[in-house]
Amino acid sequence: MVFGRLPSFLNDASTDVKKMFRVIMYNRTMNYDVKKQELSKLAEQILNKKQLTDFKRYLEERERREREFKEKVNNLSPAAKEAYEKLQRLKAERAKIMEEMTDDVRKELRQLFRKSKKRE
Known part of the structure; x- marks a missing residue:
């Protein structure tokens, strides 16, 4: 939800x-x-x-x-259902990792994925 x-x-x-x-x-x-x-x-x-x-x-x-x-x-077909369940587990794991990281780490990772004006 x-x-x-x-x-x-x-x-x-x-x-x-x-x-x-x-x-x-x-x-x-x-x-x-x-x-x-x-x-x-x-x-x-x-x-x-x-x-x-x-x-x-x-x-x-x-x-x-x-x-x-x-x-x-x-x-869903068995194969599609299995893939869906794997994706749901990954989604939950990602959320857990995000929740556990500090604000400093979160900011650092955000910077990593931001486009640099120099690269454009």
Whole structure:
């Protein structure tokens, strides 16, 4: 569960509330079920009634999409399913490495892959 932008149930939320949701939503080391559980717990604690209703509607839609995706994965050929599972493991490993590195290391690696104006 990675999100391109914050969902509409957070439109009227404070910056602090948005930040709390963002921390969970953009965490690449949590799987879908853990994120859903953590988001639901947070929603129950801090959202107002309207936001909570909108959150539940949003979550139902996400779950529907997740079920559809899982069905597509289940319908893959054995070779494609194996490749997909390997890619998912690599994705999780990459996220773990990124999470464990220091900010200095992250900046250094970012510089490594930036285009140099001299090379262009």
